[in-house]
Amino acid sequence: MPRFTASIHAFASRPRLSGYSTTKGAVMAMTRGLALELGPDKIRVNAVCPGPVDTAMLRGFAKTEEARDRISTGVWGLKRLGSPEEAAGPILWLASDESTFVTGAAFVVDGGTLAAI
Numbered sequence: 446m447p448r449f450t451a452s453i454h455a456f457a458s459r460p461r462l463s464g465y466s467t468t469k470g471a472v473m474a475m476t477r478g479l480a481l482e483l484g485p486d487k488i489r490v491n492a493v494c495p496g497p498v499d500t501a502m503l504r505g506f507a508k509t510e511e512a513r514d515r516i517s518t519g520v521w522g523l524k525r526l527g528s529p530e531e532a533a534g535p536i537l538w539l540a541s542d543e544s545t546f547v548t549g550a551a552f553v554v555d556g557g558t559l560a561a562i
Contacts, residue, residue: 448539449476449492453555456494457562469494473551480549489548493535496520496555498527522557 451472458466473492480490497503497516503526507513517526535552538544553559 448536449490451476451492451494451551453494453496453553453559455492455551456553456559476551477549484548489539489545491539491544491547491550491552493532493539494551494553494555495527495532496553496558498529498532498554500529520556520558521561522555525556527554527556 449472452465452469454462454466455469455473473494476490476492483490497520499513503513503516507516513526517524520526532554535554539547539552
């Protein structure tokens with residue numbers, strides 16, 4: 446079963462992130478299209494859309510603890526960065542037999558960030 450990683454930026458962008466948001470929006474369009482095309486063959490296609498997660502990518506542009514603290518203040522719901530393990534939870538669920546009726550879906554894992562936009 447294909448599982449894609451998109452981003453909350455597929456749904457809302459920020460200044461200087463238009464290229465990134467465009468590519469993540471394309472991932473979502475591909476997720477929905479492939480879900481329709483492959484569904485008759487019992488192949489499910491979904492995407493996980495993380496928000497601010499404390500990964501090597503985030504640390505690449507938020508190099509200091511102060512910079513990461515500024516990002517975490519933008520997480521309106523939980524007011525902290527997510528962990529890679531927290532972002533992996535929905536991926537594990539999608540790979541399980543508990544999600545056999547789920548396809549073409551986007552799972553937002555962002556601590557409430559997108560809810561405030």
